Amino acid sequence: MPLSHIEHFLVAADDIHQTGDWYCRVLGMKEGPHPDFGFPVKWLYLGGQDIVHIGPSAKNAGANQKQYLGRTSQDSGTGTGALDHIAFRASGLQQMMAHLKALGIPFNERRASGQALYQLFLFDPNGIKIELNYDAAEAGDRKAEVIASDFVRG
Numbered sequence: 001m002p003l004s005h006i007e008h009f010l011v012a013a014d015d016i017h018q019t020g021d022w023y024c025r026v027l028g029m030k031e032g033p034h035p036d037f038g039f040p041v042k043w044l045y046l047g048g049q050d051i052v053h054i055g056p057s058a059k060n061a062g063a064n065q066k067q068y069l070g071r072t073s074q075d076s077g078t079g080t081g082a083l084d085h086i087a088f089r090a091s092g093l094q095q096m097m098a099h100l101k102a103l104g105i106p107f108n109e110r111r112a113s114g115q116a117l118y119q120l121f122l123f124d125p126n127g128i129k130i131e132l133n134y135d136a137a138e139a140g141d142r143k144a145e146v147i148a149s150d151f152v153r154g
Contacts, residue, residue, distance in 0.1 A: 008043075008050055009086055012057045013126050016042055019054050022125050026105055027088070052086075057126075085121075085129035093118060093138040111136065111144040118144065 013019040020042040023029045032050060034043035044052040090096065100107050100122065107122040118139035120132040 008053050010053045010055060011124070011126060011128060013054055014057045015125070016040060016054045016056060019125050020044060023052055026100070026103060026122075027130070085131050087131035087133060090132045090134055091138070093120075093134040096120065096132065109142075109144040111139075118142070
């Protein structure tokens, strides 16, 4: 039974409105319809598909959310622990870099050895790393701040 695609990510946020606004402003997602779960959520869409779901963090979860999601923890701590990053394929590298700079969103540029990708890394308001993958041709002669081959030992 092979997996076919990623359905969605749930971001547990202390402030679901700030988080939803960030994903819309920075990554161009659109807020859309969602079922009534009996607790507040936001569903964000790309091209008609819900990709990021946002709900209250464990420390802000009400009884309905705790029961529905099986949450037992009361404290979300810092960051998300097991989730390191969410990666998106993208196009329009130069436009995105200009957009992020205009918004004052810091980002890092990377390139993996032997991979035809040019990557941007940034963080959402909850400390979740966002990876944006562009075709390397979009970068032209641009040199990434971090190049994976720089770490290869001889």
